[in-house]
Amino acid sequence: MACTTNAFFLSLSSKPNAKLSSDFSPNSSDFFVRLNKPAKVSLRSSSYGELNPGRVALSRQSGLRGRICSKATKMMDQSVGEKSSKSPTIVEVDLGNRSYPIYIGSGLLDQHELLQKHVNGKKVLVVTNTTIAPLYLDKVVDALTKGNPNVSVENVILPDGEMYKNMDTLMKVFDKAIESRLDRRCTFVALGGGVIGDMCGFAAASFLRGVNFIQIPTTVMAQVDSSVGGKTGINHPLGKNLIGAFYQPQCVLIDTDTLETLPDRELASGLAEVIKYGLIRDAEFFEWQEKNMEKLIARDPNALAYAIKRSCENKAEVVSLDEKEGGLRATLNLGHTFGHAIETGFGYGQWLHGEAIAAGMVMAVDMSYRLGWIDSSIVKRVNDILLRAKLPTAPPETMTVEMFKSVMSVDKKVADGLLRLILLKGPLGNCVFTGEYDRKALDDTLSAFCKS
Amino acid sequence: MACTTNAFFLSLSSKPNAKLSSDFSPNSSDFFVRLNKPAKVSLRSSSYGELNPGRVALSRQSGLRGRICSKATKMMDQSVGEKSSKSPTIVEVDLGNRSYPIYIGSGLLDQHELLQKHVNGKKVLVVTNTTIAPLYLDKVVDALTKGNPNVSVENVILPDGEMYKNMDTLMKVFDKAIESRLDRRCTFVALGGGVIGDMCGFAAASFLRGVNFIQIPTTVMAQVDSSVGGKTGINHPLGKNLIGAFYQPQCVLIDTDTLETLPDRELASGLAEVIKYGLIRDAEFFEWQEKNMEKLIARDPNALAYAIKRSCENKAEVVSLDEKEGGLRATLNLGHTFGHAIETGFGYGQWLHGEAIAAGMVMAVDMSYRLGWIDSSIVKRVNDILLRAKLPTAPPETMTVEMFKSVMSVDKKVADGLLRLILLKGPLGNCVFTGEYDRKALDDTLSAFCKS
Missing domain, CATH: 1.20.1090.10 (Dehydroquinate synthase-like - alpha domain)
Incomplete structure (x- = not known):
């Protein structure tokens, strides 16, 4: 490098x-x-539980049309990283009738009802890649089908890497979907990092002019940024993400356990977007990162879970205020x-x-x-x-x-x-x-x- | 055949x-x-002018959320086909903040302000094919640029025919758009029949996640059906229109003079969709066709103009009621x-x-x-x-x-x-x-x- x-x-x-x-x-x-300045945004304390006085409220409502809220059984920052079968932290992306939840927590792929309640039809296509398939595909198929015999799951395994985020690879998804006789009531599931999420999302937006899809991001990059907000697309040889659609998922499911298999370089890559949120709109979060960067690099589960949640909150708020990137959303770039x-x-x-x-x-x-x-x-x-x-x-x-x-x-x-x-x-x-x-x-x- | x-x-x-x-x-x-039955739909007479008692009101409002209205300087059926520089007949597609007009009339490509008022940015890409380009491309470029020196127009000329309605051809549109440095404020113009309209519309929906587009249909098929309602897409080897988007244009401009160069077989092809409207929802229109089919085949301008307008009214009403094909819109198929x-x-x-x-x-x-x-x-x-x-x-x-x-x-x-x-x-x-x-x-x- x-x-x-x-x-x-x-x-x-x-x-x-x-x-x-x-x-x-x-x-x-x-x-x-300057939305992060308290004078410009009405911050409302959550009534859901104890707040860490050192950071902004977990639930806050802006004075504009956007709203995010976080619900959790325990609201201590430390809770979201614990490995147990407890309720997930939920960050809601508020987009009217296209609103959806982001579930964050450890062991969420073992909580089958979370995924299953967002699958409408009888057929699911899991889109993943050669790296992730051996690690998590079986687990996701189990999560979709356990106790749910009416659902059949197909999969398409794409080559791994940004260089494959192109029209040729996208066509493989369409080929598989059509060969599998998927119809408008089917659901596409993106299992992987940002490349998989972007391609699967665009495929879902375009297949039969739009079918349901679910994001299961497995990298920090995808969990804190690309899986949230509905930007989908592929690259053109002359530029990144030049072909795509704004298309929102039914839900985003972030099982933080999937980070255990993430390479160090990928981990660091995702932290770039975490740092970005601090710089553009959340100084307090930046200061937290300055205190906790070594914990993040060492994969301290609590630190990672907090960074993911706080990043999703920032992203969800911006997307709620400006879904189609009229202005504010561009600042995420x-x-x-x-x-x-x-x-x-x-x-x-x-x-x-x-x-x-x-x-x-x-x-x-x-x-x-x-x-x-x-x-x-x-x-x-x-x-x-x-x-x-x-x-x-x-x-x-x-x-x-x-x-x-x-x-x-x-x-x-x-x-x-x-x-x-x-x-x-x-x-x-x-x-x-x-x-x-x-x-x-x-x-x-x-x-x-x-x-x- | x-x-x-x-x-x-x-x-x-x-x-x-x-x-x-x-x-x-x-x-x-x-x-x-059974929307066409008076007992089920509230039909309201237009106050815009004289009505031909032999047909439904030019302006009618359904009891549901949809609405169409037709405005014209003269409301006699015969008026829309006359070749002069008069105001066009307008059929409005009512889709809230994505509503748009369908302009119908003779000589509309000579009324430059009609097109120009729907172009927002400084760059336009005209997408057309090898058959239509020699006939109408210069005229459309004139219509876009006359008295409007700030606008520059690029074009991409695709091979003509349904067999080219595929991903390879679509990529040529993206290639041209990117090479021409088009940005989010550009406008794509579809100049041609249904294949061009569907491909250009999907390209506009996907380029930079969505740019403006305008339909200038030049076949009966496109004028009475495919250019209205926002269905865009391409074929897959295994099925028609399996990849696409719902994406509405800024306007549809139907210059009935473009039919003068339409081959007989193409003319007849378009009439199939005209007949369809009568069968599914407009018995009176079907009866009019039974009386006037020889006029239509003989390209009587008044008969053609009336058939186009009445078809657009039917299509606009259905699309307004059910844009994303939840049910009603499927009947158009x-x-x-x-x-x-x-x-x-x-x-x-x-x-x-x-x-x-x-x-x-x-x-x-x-x-x-x-x-x-x-x-x-x-x-x-x-x-x-x-x-x-x-x-x-x-x-x-x-x-x-x-x-x-x-x-x-x-x-x-x-x-x-x-x-x-x-x-x-x-x-x-x-x-x-x-x-x-x-x-x-x-x-x-x-x-x-x-x-x-």
């Missing part, structure tokens, strides 16, 4: 005319996101425009998604600092926490300015030719999604991180 | 135990559709399950869609009669009008019972293994969508129309 950690500091030292703007008030031409360029330019599958996003976040933070929108202390904290999470803090050395610009020009956030970016602005936990920035800052950031 | 007209009468003479049920009251287990089997089994592109649907409708009507659900006079009238429209009234001789059964088993209307069909039941203009029928009637119909 070609990963240098020097480029970042080089870029800072070569940064001309850097100054920190003292004005953090919303600029009328920017889409300024901090570092992703740079990161997608790395994934596309460097070849899908060379770097994991979270690795590319980590480097991309460093570049977005660098650019935010060049624009004078954040303090240097944030720059340092971002770099430090990514290093502790064993993530890259600069793009691969083979990436050129031209490669970045070429891929970034087809980013989904381009509007009428203008590239909009998510950049940090103000105190930790605040960001903007804007096309109004000094182009020189972008050029300077690209130059600082690329050799040519 | 392998088209026999004898099988139909053969099937009738071999029909065992046929009797006409005298009970047309809704069966609780059926989905019984009279004859389509048999017809899709012909298209798939006989090879895409051998028969035109409407030709297969015509034979399929004859089979559905035959089966309805075998079940005792309709009078023999309806059987005869259907056969007669299809012959006058120069359409097939039996499947190709190469179709076998096994071929029908194999394709019909993957039809989108199969639910938990049960094939539901649209069948006529009661007086002319009434149908049911049901899985509750005597399997023997289906077997007998298939046997009657197939040599093996």
Whole structure:
């Protein structure tokens, strides 16, 4: 893995005319996101149980149309990671008649009724890959069929990796579905990481113009981000996720036990998205991560379960407020425009998604600092926490300015030719999604991180 | 074209135990559709102008959530076909915040503001085919850009024919869109028949998870049916339209002048869907067709314009009531399950869609009669009008019972293994969508129309 950690500091030292703007008030031409500031959002304490005073309420309601709530038999942070057959933690994604629950907990695949109550028809197609199938396919088939003899389960096992997230692989899902005579009442189940979830979701959205689907994410990346919110799709040779649909699942089932088999590099990749939530909207969560990063890397079950839950809460709230990415939801893509360029330019599958996003976040933070929108202390904290999470803090050395610009020009956030970016602005936990920035800052950031 | 007209009468003479049920009251287990009966639907006269007393009101409102209305400067049936630069007839498809107008009239492509007001961004991709491009592409580009210098128009010209309605061809649209650096604010324009509209619509639904699109249908088939209602998709080698999305356009622009270049066989194909509306829900329209079929075949502009408008009104009302095909909308597929089997089994592109649907409708009507659900006079009238429209009234001789059964088993209307069909039941203009029928009637119909 070609990963240098020097480029970042080089870029800072070569940064001309850097100054920190003292004005953090919303600029009328920017889409300024400060939902995490208590003054902007009505936070309501949950009546469900004891709250840890050190963090935001488990149940909170925004003043806008969105709502999330977490229910659990025990509400202590430590409870969600315990391995027992207790009730799961539930984070609700509120989207009107398309709302759905995210179940989080240990041993959930042994609680068969959880899955079964979300299967409507008699036929299920489990979409998984060559890595996950030997580990969890039987368990999932059991969960779907135990005490439920009317349901028959087919499966399709795809090759593993981002480089297979394409139309050819997608067609294998359709082929299997049609050969198996699945009809509109069938349910697709995505069993795997983000690639499987995105492909299975798009297949479910398009098969017979839409069938039910369920997400069973097995990586931190999928559990904290990609399985929640209904973004589905495949890559095109010229760019990531350019073909797809917004399509919501019936439920997301996160059995934290599946992380026991996750490779270290995949674990770290998922933590990039966890760190992202802290940066864009949840400073308190970022501070918790600063205190607990070594626990996360060491797979402390309680720490992981808490990070997953808190991430899902953040994601669910944003998706509830802006399902189709009119504005707010785009902020979840901090570092992703740079990161997608790395994934596309460097070849899908060379770097994991979270690795590319980590480097991309460093570049977005660098650019935010060049624009004078954040303090240097944030720059340092971002770099430090990514290093502790064993993530890259600069793009691969083979990436050129031209490669970045070429891929970034087809980013989904381009509007009428203008590239909009998510950049940090103000105190930790605040960001903007804007096309109004000094182009020189972008050029300077690209130059600082690329050799040519 | 392998088209026999004898099988139909053969099937009738071999029909065992046929009797006409005298009970047309809704069966609780059926989905019984009788919206066209005045007693069931509140019809409201339009206040927009003079009404032809011989037909239903141009503007009518159902008692359910749907609504259609037609506005025109002149409301005489004859007005819509006149070739002049007057205001178009407008049929509104009422789908809440996704509502859109269908513009119908002569010379509409010369009224540039009609198209331009539905283009939001600065870039447009016209998707058309090798037949239509030389005839109308320049005209459409003019309509999009005249007096509108901010808009740039790209195009992609696909091969013509149902056999190209597949994933490989669809990818050419994505390739062009990405190469052209189109972003989320772009608009796709479908210029052509049903195949182009279905593919362009699915491409628009999936590109960047959804961009705007406009339908400019140039065949009777597309103008009276496929361009309205948001069904998009492509074929799979094992079945028609198995991959797709429900995705509504910004508007449908029907310039009836484009029919001047339509081949006779394509014209007849479109009339199959026109006849369908009469059979399933609009007996008065069917009777009008019985009086005017020779005018339609002779391309009398007024007759064609009226048939298009009346068909769009029927389609818009059904779509408004049941966008996602929960039940009612399925009735628009009279004859389509048999017809899709012909298209798939006989090879895409051998028969035109409407030709297969015509034979399929004859089979559905035959089966309805075998079940005792309709009078023999309806059987005869259907056969007669299809012959006058120069359409097939039996499947190709190469179709076998096994071929029908194999394709019909993957039809989108199969639910938990049960094939539901649209069948006529009661007086002319009434149908049911049901899985509750005597399997023997289906077997007998298939046997009657197939040599093996």
